Amino acid sequence: MKYEDFNDNEYLEELRKGGVDVIVGKLDELINWGRSNSVWPLTFATSCCGIEFMAVGAARYDFARFGFEVTRASPRQADVIVVAGTIVHKMAPVLKRLYDQMADPKYVIAMGGCAISGGPFKKSYHVVRGVNTIIPVDVYVPGCPPRPEALLYGMMQLQRKIKVERFFGVVNHKQPKSENPDNEK
Amino acid sequence: MEKIKNRILEVVPEAVVVSEAPLTVSVPPLPFYDLARRLRDDEDMRFDYLVCMTGVDEGESLGVVYHLRSTVYGHELVLRTAALDRENPELASVVDIWATANLNEREVFDFFGIRFINHPDMRRLFLRNDWVGYPLRKDYNADEKINPVRLESEETIDVAPAYEASRDGEVEEIEHVLFKEGEYVVNIGPQHPATHGVLRFRVQLDGEIVRKVDVNCGYIHRGIEKMCESLTYPQMLALTDRLDYLSAHQNRHALCLCIEDALQIEVPERVKYIRTIMDELTRLQSHLLFWSTFCMDLGALTAFFYGFRDREKILDMFEETCGGRLIMNYNVVGGVMQDIHPNLVHRIKDFIKYLPPMLKEYHEVFTGNIIAQQRMKGIGLLSREDAISYGVTGPSGRASGWACDVRKIHPYGVYDKVDFKEIVREDGDVFGRYMVRMEEILQSLHILEQLVDNIPEGDFAVKTKPIIRLPEGNYFRSVEASRGEFGVYIESRGDKFPYRVKFRSPGLPLVSVVDLLARDGKIADLIAVGGSLDYVVPDIDR
Numbered sequence: 092m093k094y095e096d097f098n099d100n101e102y103l104e105e106l107r108k109g110g111v112d113v114i115v116g117k118l119d120e121l122i123n124w125g126r127s128n129s130v131w132p133l134t135f136a137t138s139c140c141g142i143e144f145m146a147v148g149a150a151r152y153d154f155a156r157f158g159f160e161v162t163r164a165s166p167r168q169a170d171v172i173v174v175a176g177t178i179v180h181k182m183a184p185v186l187k188r189l190y191d192q193m194a195d196p197k198y199v200i201a202m203g204g205c206a207i208s209g210g211p212f213k214k215s216y217h218v219v220r221g222v223n224t225i226i227p228v229d230v231y232v233p234g235c236p237p238r239p240e241a242l243l244y245g246m247m248q249l250q251r252k253i254k255v256e257r258f259f260g261v262v263n264h265k266q267p268k269s270e271n272p273d274n275e276k
Numbered sequence: 277m278e279k280i281k282n283r284i285l286e287v288v289p290e291a292v293v294v295s296e297a298p299l300t301v302s303v304p305p306l307p308f309y310d311l312a313r314r315l316r317d318d319e320d321m322r323f324d325y326l327v328c329m330t331g332v333d334e335g336e337s338l339g340v341v342y343h344l345r346s347t348v349y350g351h352e353l354v355l356r357t358a359a360l361d362r363e364n365p366e367l368a369s370v371v372d373i374w375a376t377a378n379l380n381e382r383e384v385f386d387f388f389g390i391r392f393i394n395h396p397d398m399r400r401l402f403l404r405n406d407w408v409g410y411p412l413r414k415d416y417n418a419d420e421k422i423n424p425v426r427l428e429s430e431e432t433i434d435v436a437p438a439y440e441a442s443r444d445g446e447v448e449e450i451e452h453v454l455f456k457e458g459e460y461v462v463n464i465g466p467q468h469p470a471t472h473g474v475l476r477f478r479v480q481l482d483g484e485i486v487r488k489v490d491v492n493c494g495y496i497h498r499g500i501e502k503m504c505e506s507l508t509y510p511q512m513l514a515l516t517d518r519l520d521y522l523s524a525h526q527n528r529h530a531l532c533l534c535i536e537d538a539l540q541i542e543v544p545e546r547v548k549y550i551r552t553i554m555d556e557l558t559r560l561q562s563h564l565l566f567w568s569t570f571c572m573d574l575g576a577l578t579a580f581f582y583g584f585r586d587r588e589k590i591l592d593m594f595e596e597t598c599g600g601r602l603i604m605n606y607n608v609v610g611g612v613m614q615d616i617h618p619n620l621v622h623r624i625k626d627f628i629k630y631l632p633p634m635l636k637e638y639h640e641v642f643t644g645n646i647i648a649q650q651r652m653k654g655i656g657l658l659s660r661e662d663a664i665s666y667g668v669t670g671p672s673g674r675a676s677g678w679a680c681d682v683r684k685i686h687p688y689g690v691y692d693k694v695d696f697k698e699i700v701r702e703d704g705d706v707f708g709r710y711m712v713r714m715e716e717i718l719q720s721l722h723i724l725e726q727l728v729d730n731i732p733e734g735d736f737a738v739k740t741k742p743i744i745r746l747p748e749g750n751y752f753r754s755v756e757a758s759r760g761e762f763g764v765y766i767e768s769r770g771d772k773f774p775y776r777v778k779f780r781s782p783g784l785p786l787v788s789v790v791d792l793l794a795r796d797g798k799i800a801d802l803i804a805v806g807g808s809l810d811y812v813v814p815d816i817d818r
Contacts, residue, residue, distance in 0.1 A: 145569075146587075181404055181495050185466055211514060214503060236601075
């Protein structure tokens with residue numbers, strides 16, 4: 092993939108168009124460089140997409156190249172949850188709890204049609220129509236199941252997203268509005 | 277068959293013979309239990325294997341269809357019975373005759389609300405305990421407001437309801453205690469890397485000895501069977517791939533065969549060859565994945581990388597010919613989607629040469645390892661009788677000495693033309709199940725070797741009507757999927773939509789024996805047992 096295509100959704104870098112403070116900005120960059128290159132996913136899969144997720148973890152596609160290789164079985168140690176597969180009514184509270192158990196800052200990737208909208212099972216009586224109704228999603232990776240390259244692309248988009256986050260001075264985008272000090276001015 | 281028919285009519289004079297081939301008999305609910313017992317026990321009938329159990333909404337009554345097969349004589353029988361009272365449907369349980377009925381009856385209860393008398397545990401199997409309504413009934417109200425997405429977990433119950441008939445026929449509700457007060461119960465799953473998906477075990481422990489395993493399913497129940505009732509036949513095909521995604525071709529093959537049988541379409545010889553080749557490639561990639569994940573469960577992480585490396589070679593072939601890596605969508609009614617890619621033949625030939633040395637390496641790094649051997653040998657013993665009674669087919673059943681390969685019993689595709697050995701072992705333990713799969717890899721390569729050069733010329737599909745309507749009737753076909761017998765039961769009323777579709781998943785019986793195999797073993801062996809059964813959770817839950 093060409094670099095121009097990779098940056099086709101421009102809005103992320105625009106968050107920083109106004110420039111940043113020299114010292115704090117550099118500190119942010121340093122921290123984000125580290126964070127974005129060690130995103131640990133949770134070993135979480137419900138169906139077919141999970142097999143492709145495993146394939147990305149295996150030797151050929153090898154997401155260790157980007158720092159994602161440490162899949163954690165415990166949500167307490169994970170940074171990102173890749174929702175790989177259909178989420179059904181019975182699973183919804185479990186997914187919510189898993190997300191709540193993860194430590195901040197945390198990210199969600201919705202992998203595959205089922206996680207995005209219910210996919211081929213949209214009309215079923217027992218399927219949640221998109222995980223964004225339960226937990227906030229950062230990156231959507233379409234496909235049924237997505238190719239490993241697509242998942243890698245999605246994870247790299249997440250890296251971009253992490254890189255523009257700010258820790259010092261201004262609010263973190265994850266913070267609720269009521270806690271935003273800018274609003275009080 | 278005539279003899280069996282007469283015997284049934286002798287035992288139950290009011291039984292009605294619905295069709296002759298396959299022999300289908302409709303039996304009233306009252307004498308059903310005694311007939312079922314006779315069918316299994318009588319020397320000349322011996323229907324010891326309950327293949328498939330299906331609930332059907334028949335309008336005024338709620339029916340159940342039992343597909344029976346004898347492992348001694350090989351003959352088959354379809355029994356139908358019905359609970360006449362729709363408001364308060366009750367039927368006699370056959371759990372003590374066929375152990376596989378345990379989870380199947382719970383499934384029927386879940387979908388249709390039929391209560392089985394003398395079943396020990398009448399909880400819902402897939403849906404939440406607080407679910408309103410029975411989804412596969414035709415009058416089910418699918419309003420989102422009645423069953424919204426709830427974000428609090430259901431309460432796990434330790435006391436299950438059960439129904440018992442007293443001597444004068446009165447049915448009373450009793451309580452079946454799953455776990456007593458003070459017993460030490462550990463929850464494993466649904467989020468656990470060793471359950472191979474979202475399966476949940478509740479394990480009662482005594483120190484590190486497992487005393488009881490209670491399986492909770494339904495965390496990936498997508499209601500595929502209900503969805504199929506509102507899809508046309510070609511549309512249904514897409515969903516079969518997603519049942520057991522590691523046997524995608526085989527599942528779809530079963531449904532195609534079932535529809536082709538009903539329409540009496542004869543597919544070209546070329547199609548049969550292509551389908552058989554694809555089935556075997558699917559089996560190979562599934563068994564390679566089994567090896568990777570099973571070894572990983574036992575702590576051998578290197579195996580994961582080796583297995584996936586070799587599996588990718590098969591996925592490449594799929595991608596070239598079918599367009600998809602995992603979900604191929606290749607079989608269609610009357611043939612396959614498109615012709616095979618010119619590269620396929622030589623890729624398969626390369627692969628046949630490539631894999632055997634790799635297998636040797638697999639055995640060197642893992643099978644011969646003393647730690648692996650000690651964790652596998654003598655663990656999780658499954659006897660032949662239990663395998664049949666629970667309906668554990670596929671490599672797991674064959675490891676217990678039950679020759680249950682559908683490719684041999686009812687050859688489809690071109691399995692009658694190729695020479696291959698049905699791997700049957702007598703050990704019945706984890707090691708046996710592991711070795712059956714490893715040896716089946718070689719047999720699959722052997723089948724491919726015979727087919728790959730002899731694919732006949734011809735069409736890759738026959739033309740079918742744009743709108744497919746199945747003639748009225750009941751159809752059942754099964755194939756040998758990667759983990760056992762995968763069956764499709766279609767009940768058609770002559771419409772372009774099926775009236776009822778049931779998938780006989782090989783996974784449900786596999787998970788029903790976990791309790792039996794893991795009981796009184798160490799908790800670490802539970803992981804080995806689960807890994808060796810190699811169930812796929814979306815296939816169990818459907």
